Amino acid sequence: MSGIRRAVRFSFRLLLHERSRLVASIGGVTFALLLMLLQIGFRNALLDSALQLLRQVDADILVINKEKDPFLARNNMHKERLYQALSVQGVETASPLWIALLQWKNLDKETLHPIRVIGFRPDMPTFLIDAVREDAPKLKRIGTALLDARSRDSYGDLPDGIAQINRREIEIVGSFPLGTDFEVDGSLLVSDETFFELTRQSPKWIEIALLKLVPGTEPGPVLEELARILPGDVRAFTKAQLIDRDLAYWRTGTPISVILLVGVALGFAVGVVICYQILYTEVLDHLAEFATLKAMGYGDRYIQWVVISESVLLSVLGFVPSIVLGSAMLSLLGWSSGLPAGLTLADGANVGALALSMCTLAGLLALRKVRSLEPAELF
């Protein structure tokens, strides 16, 4: 058996021996990893919730006001831009989208809550959501709407299907799955005509133009042509470009995203401290025994392997419950808030790598004590 394998075996014996200490140690590491996972989950919720509407629109290219950054910001443009875009070769359809923030009245509590009302033409390809495609014809009747099934409870119950928005009664004729975001508790889809009734907004102004290209058309030349013919008050993006632009905005252009990243860093720092305390105490409690090993002829490298193996084992043992707990807590958060809070496989891998680095760094710090160990201190 090689020296490293012997060191690993020995470290397992050391760590697994005292069950109560092991449980406390795993608890400490799990806590630190949970801090990081939750921050990452919150950040995902921020990014995903901000992008969920954009991801669900049925478009190859979007034309928007040049000031509209991020996508959810409300900046409209003249409807003429829609027709100008439709005139470009390769563009098959151009659908308008209207967005307004209105007040929904909770009829049980008599309280007002903001809701995002999205107007579209029911007979135009606008959303990728199956439920919307199926129920869109129902919206042709003025005064009807589809309610986001993932809206928060703050909107209250609708026993007879009638809601009150901006003091107007609206009949909810169906639902669709979208989700809340950090601005509103839910969304409502209505036809263009219902939208104008609700908002008193002029039909001359639209929020977004959704362009579908003729099958097989490359978006590049179309974008170039759009840039050439459209006035400077609007810009055209492919859907992927706009998603990337919005991701960059939310990742780097907002304080909350930075705060959540700082939260991850703090979790890492807390983890290093906890892990260091565990390993340092382990070394300190067995100082005479480690010194005896050195007196027997074991080298510093062997003892370093023992401590590093302990730290790696700790990171693995702490990682598993933290992933289970973190996923459960984020699911609970998603269920209660409607936010798309969750973890991806990449997040799991990243946190696994962070756990490994956190414990290894703590192990390296704890090793300073071992390096200074003199077996002569045994006397």
Added chain:
Amino acid sequence: MTPDSQNPAIALEGLSYAFGAGETAKQVLFDISLSLAPGEFAIMTGPSGSGKTTLLSLVGALRRPQSGKLNCIGHDLHGLEGAELEGYRQQLGFIFQLHNLFPALTAFQSVQMATDLHPEPGAEANDRIRALLTRLGLGERMDYRPHQLSGGQRQRVAIARALVHRPALVLADEPTAALDSENTQIVLQLLADLAHERGTTVLMVTQDSRVFESADRLINLVDGRLDSDVRRTD
């Protein structure tokens, strides 16, 4: 073996040692010259603070010699570093006053820590561990951890750990302090057998007069100086 052997296991010449430096330095060993042949069983005695343990730790390469010559089992201990230092320590069997056993390890696993440093093919090392623990009265306690053993049993595990790899030199600091008479005799017999049958040199520090008769030599240190060196076979 005789003390006049050409290649002594331990050879000290003019060895001095001080703790600290400058005006606060405290000299604990003064110009010690001593030679132990392979297979000799020597007991070193002396009052507390006479420098016995310091001398033992110098021979065990746990401290760096400062002045004088110090050669042990073919190694000049001046400037011994790294792998050479580890290699030298691996040829020793060190018995400390305190057992220093890892609480996580069974008696068998504790002794195995010593044989792990000297990999052998097959199960020979494990057989030797079992035989030695059995000889030390721990045949039924091999799977016990330190907290399940008495003080004397723990000390015997530590003794087995020091002897199982058949060291060239055994350095023992009060090894029998925690043992009853019966087990003291077993340990002394074991050390004597190692010395006389395998040529292992044994240097034992003790104040326990019960064990003096087992030794070939009695060395007495007083105030850091060699006070007497008596060969009991003389």
